[in-house]
Amino acid sequence: MGDYSYEPTVVGFHEKLEKLKEEGKQRAHNFFKDLAPEHWANSYFKGMCYGEMISNAAESFNNWIKEGHNLSITQIVDTIRTQLMQQMSKRRDQANKWNELICPTFEIMLLDSFNNRKSWQVSKANEDVLKVHSIPSVTVDIARRTCSCFKWQINGFPCDHAVISIQKSHYNLNDCVEHYFHIETYRATYSGVIFPIPSMKKLPFDPTDFTIYPSTVKRPPEGRKRIESHQGVRN
Incomplete structure (x- = not known):
């Protein structure tokens, strides 16, 4: 979407769309005009995007974990956790060395x-x-x-x-x-800590943490027990 998405003024935004139409790119113009500009154009966006108008962060993340694409879901999660743990620690250490006000x-x-x-x-x-x-x-x-x-x-x-x-x-x-x-x-962004998990395959287990009691069974009345006993004999 190039210049159209980054254009900061509404007037400039529409001027560039008209220029696109004049250049004979009607198909592209029709595609853009049916999209709500507040979702992709700076000039209509109501919040503050801090200059970010692309999905590079998501694409970089996908590339970052590409080695785990063929792993099982639990292994992928553990791979992501490990990499995030290392990244956050590295950036936290890096930021602690900065002495200025602005990054x-x-x-x-x-x-x-x-x-x-x-x-x-x-x-x-x-x-x-x-x-x-x-x-x-x-x-x-x-x-x-x-x-x-x-x-x-x-x-x-x-x-x-x-x-x-x-x-x-x-x-x-x-x-x-x-x-x-x-x-x-x-x-503050990297102040949180992701702690290691001892083992992805087998989490630590202490049998004293859990007590398994036998199931509760009600005793049948004496009369019912005698009837069931006679039925058992006849059978």
Whole structure:
């Protein structure tokens, strides 16, 4: 779905769909127009997807456990458990070595954007609201973490307009990044522990943990016992 799904504005979304139609790709256009855009288009999505619009995570997971595809269900579950246990431990140790506020990958993105000083002019309405004279011009509200290009709202990460506006304000750049990208959140994600299971084939068993009592049987009345006894003799 390419550019259509990532387009942040409703106007831009429909312009690209019309362009697709003009290029003669009517079949693709008909396919898209019958789909509810709030499920696949940034411009209509009501929540925050943090820039993720693909299923690579699921595909990576399937590839990650491909060696266990031919195993029994219990062996597959144990393989997944072991790999998750190792992955969580590795990432937990890694995150404990970080000393910044933002995760390293996004810290680099912020620095690159901060150092990439564009030739845009910025006009202040006040300390919160600024106009960036880009093409087209946009309005940035730092207090509300919004930009009229809509990229800041969609990704939760300051767009280039926001970064240059923050540079001209009293705000701290790191404080304008959603908590999703903070190291603290990353650490919380992997704070849980998956413990080993002694054996997949035979779990530990202590016979003293269970007491099996004989079943309760009611004794028949004496008269019934004598009748059953006589019947047994005649037979």
